[in-house]
Amino acid sequence: MPAGTLYRGREGMWSWVAHRVTGVLIFFFLFVHVLDTALVRVSPEDYDKVVATYKTPIVSLLEYGLVAAILFHALNGLRIIAVDYWTQGPRYQKQMLWTVVGLWILLMLGAIYPVLGHAARVLFGS
Amino acid sequence: MQIHKYDTVIVGAGGAGMRAAIEATKRSRTAVLTKLYPTRSHTGAAQGGMAAALANVEEDNWEWHTFDTIKGGDYLVDQDAAEILAKEAIDAVLDLEKMGLPFNRTPEGRIDQRRFGGHTRNHGEAAVRRACYAADRTGHMILQTLYQNCVKEGVEFFNEFYVLDQLLTEVDGVQRSAGVVAYELATGEIHVFQAKSVIYASGGTGKFFKVTSNAHTLTGDGQAAVYRRGLPLEDMEFFQFHPTGIWRMGILLTEGARGEGGILRNKDGERFMEKYAPVMKDLASRDVVSRAIYTEIREGRGCGPEGDHVYLDLTHLPPEQLDAKLPDITEFARTYLGIEPYTDPIPIQPTAHYAMGGIPTNVQGEVLRDNTTVVPGLYAAGEVACVSVHGANRLGTNSLLDINVFGRRSGIAAADYAHANDFVPLPEDPAAQVEAQVERLRSATGNERVSDIRRELQECMDANVMVFRTEQTIKTAVEKIGELRERYLNVSIQDKGKRFNTDLLEAVELGNLLDLAEVMAVSALARKESRGGHYREDYPNRDDVNFMRHTMAYREVDATGAESIRLDYKPVVQTRYQPMERKY
Amino acid sequence: MSTPNSPTLDKHSSALDAAENTASHLITVTLRVRRFNPEVSAEAEWVDYRLPIDPKERVLDALHKIKWEIDGTLTFRRSCAHGVCGSDAVRINGRNRLACKTLIKDINPEKPITVEPIKGLTVLKDLVVDMDPFFQAYRDVMPFLITKGNEPTRERLQSAEDRERFDDTTKCILCAACTSSCPVFWNDGQYFGPAAIVNAHRFIFDSRDEGGEQRLEILNDKDGVWRCRTTFNCTDACPRGIEVTKAIQEVKRALITRRF
Amino acid sequence: MSTDITDAVELTGSSVAPYSPENPAPVIEPPRARTKRTPRSTRTNFEMYGWLFMRLSGVVLVVLVIGHLLIQLVLDGGVQKVGFAFVAGRWASPFWQYWDLAMLWLAMLHGGNGLRTVINDYAEQANTRVWLKTLLFTAVAFTIVLGSLVIFTFDPNIR
Ligand SMILES: Cc1cc2nc3c(=O)[nH]c(=O)nc-3n(C[C@H](O)[C@H](O)[C@H](O)COP(=O)(O)OP(=O)(O)OC[C@H]3O[C@@H](n4cnc5c(N)ncnc54)[C@H](O)[C@@H]3O)c2cc1C
Ligand code: HEM
Ligand code: SF4
């Protein structure tokens, strides 16, 4: 690494860092996800067993994280595309980023119940 | 020590150096030595424009331009040179356009032109639009365009090489240029460049003033190197003070601001230039405006708590016009003063700007060793040189023109000379002087600091040889400089290393400034008249009988090793225009 | 239009404020400079300097004060001191800036002000970096007007709109603030970097130029425009206010439209 | 000169290297600096197509992935319903088969190309880059092949 300290970038840089991190995360998840799904070919019992572990509260939380990553990556991906193709995109990139973050927060709030609801029921009883 | 051999060596990569390099590289093996990366040169700071009688927007011709140049220079201009300047201006601008320079355009798609101080139609009738420009970044565009073309031509640059000495060798009783000695900043190594021809294009020397529009790096290295080898310096007393520098900082606000309609006002809001120059008003030539500003300040009409500045008022101009034509200077006001030029007038004061004098050359750029004979193989162009097209006062936009016209001419002449002549043998131990100088500074243990001496020099120059001068003030300056030179012998530096030792080079540069300041003051003392940029309160009038001549200053060293300055004079070349009283 | 002679006293206010404020009151700041001198040590280190300074002064003035009054070995580049020559791009408080265009008062003088060399170029001494790779990338995009056919006798005509098309990118002073702020460049110096692309843009969109195709071809390669990840650090860093990312996107779009 | 260096080390006897103007330390270099000879031009449109593909696949993926998420996690019961039977039910319809197939391919290629960029950015040694990319390529190819096989050879009656 070129010697040095952290660069204090602004919205653009941090959104890129987040985009990259989420992208890599999703990739590795997808890799694992395909492997586990492949189990349906091998043995339905094993598949159900694995999927059952997905139904624990901790995995639900991870799942929530995954949804967060995908949603951010997807929304920010659309922002990047707007920056690329819309002539005024670069000028409004910050506004677009805040829109993305806003939408993302809304969607994540909306996803709390569907994704974490079951976990909550398991933990606290319904 | 390393030795390099080139046909042509160019010292400096500002506008003049690179314009010369483009020509020389096509014709001979050329090296450009520059103490800054080329695009850092101060040509890039020039704002307003470059004069040429293109007549793109209104009637104009090069003869009017010649006249304005001569009159602007208070008749100290060599008129043959001024004719060349004005005549070749047109091609100089067109050449730059063809190289890619993005000039502002007229509605017809031609190069646009604007008004500038001292440029008139029909011998002074009214202001004419003669300055070709690219917003207020004309110098930037020229520097970039020339660098781009150097890249295209494959010019060989030695970046961050400081030329510290000129080598002369006597062949058949004639002193010829043999090459230069340079100090490589990155390594501290000393390089000898043997060359058939050498062109100096190392720019101005404004840093001996405190309030100046000049860069920290404009320390007159070229002038000093040549002068120390016994060659003369011409008209050093003539220094231009630009009327509109940002108050206390000296950062330039182009005359183009007044060309676009800006107005100077005193503390009463009065447009005072109407009193001093009824026709041209705010666009009178620079020396006239600078003196007017100081007169206002002295007579108590200056602005601010200390009454030490006046205002440049742009508030009546539409914001769109400021954005389109003066984007950079409005930004300077915002950045450095926290002022919004749309609504507030900008505090300004005159700032030391341009050295009219320098290394004397003829119109081919050949350096003169006395009033008539040239030093074979030695050339100079740009602000370092004195052709003299600017005489006692340079007109705005004529310098960007000068560097292009005479940069090109000297580039061609030097390359041709290199073709026709052979290498001159290097003097014995060519690097000796520079090695000794560097070694002395590096091992010096004295107790004087470079920055102290430099500050005192700058304050002394500002106080005593700026816009107004008298016998008394100049004498004070001469004495003070003498004292500072003594103290300079005792400077020591803290950085003893080899790499990027800018501490060392600042000391070297200070030595150059001291030498040149002394020449300037001594020349000014002897000129007992007022002309152009040189204004003597004790001799307020121009004296054509005694002083219609160029000053030539020589460094003399007697048997005991004591230095002194010998002044001589050179006649002014007059062709068509007889001196008249100068009124705007 | 105000009549030329009307007093403009109403306009004096803010200029006067500035005047009064400049009646200098000094404050004490700490400059924390990243220093490196290979002639002394192989390590770079932070050194703190405390000095009195007028908040209206520039960071460059502070560096000069250190060099001239405290420690003459401090090394940095500078020339014009007003933001037009591009000598003194450094990293101030973590972001790329020109030292001569950053006023002390604009960067919270309460806390130590950090000054370090720009990232991604070899550090040679203190704040001085090796600019050669940077200029090499610049040269590699053929940054000069390319035309075919005979030269016209007068100037080439260009409409004001055509001139305006590339105005933004003509402002570049090659300070490298953008390129050395680019995360891609930090890790891979082979990337052309924003400054080179800006200078290619300046010619690609010049109506007089006929070499656009060649430049686009050069920038189409693996270390060209496609490496840009639109992080906008370059745009934020540019002291000339050039919309660098926008220029890069325009080059990308030009490549796509010309290839299809 | 060269003999002095070892002497000096002994003399100072400390771990501090005896750097001096004559014997400077190495300078601080960044990775992969550009020189006159680099980078070598390849003259292909590969990077451009890669870039375009990222955008196009991105847009399509928004629909596919968000749809997938909705169905899997939100609509009637979330993950809780997922099980062999659920999968079997869905893949009975070619529509969902192709949906998932497209998603698999696009996501893997998109992610794979994305990771290629990441590798290009951070792997400094040319060797490391080659190795990592080979690994990546294998992983992506394997996943795609495996995934496609599963979708098409899926047998609901395996039980
Ligand atoms: C702020 C400002 C605005 C201006 N505006 C205008 C304008 O609008 N119109 C106009 O006509 N004129 C203008 N001028 C004047 C004009 O810009 C300059 O006179 C002209 O650019 C000088 O060019 P040059 O090539 O001679 O020197 P510079 O551009 O100063 O270049 C000097 C070169 O010499 C090199 N050098 C110096 N010393 C050494 C050494 N020891 N060894 C090696 N290399 C060395 C430097 O590295 C540099 O490359 C302006 C000047 C200033 C300061
Ligand atoms: C849901 C819709 C998606 C959209 C709109 C989208 C969009 C994008 C875009 C436009 C880029 C290019 C970024 C750039 O060039 O700077 C990108 C990069 C990337 N994407 Fe996606 N993507 C999506 C889904 C995915 C998925 C499912 C994965 C994982 C398999 C993924 C992994 C990556 C990776 C690893 C990168 C590279 C990141 C980088 O170079 O910084 N993306 N995405
Ligand atoms: S684009 Fe801006 S930041 Fe980059 S080199 Fe040019 S002026 Fe500097």
Ligand code: F3S
């Ligand atoms: S910082 Fe770098 S990634 Fe692109 S937007 Fe600027 S070049």
Ligand code: FES
């Ligand atoms: S010193 Fe010229 S840009 Fe800062």
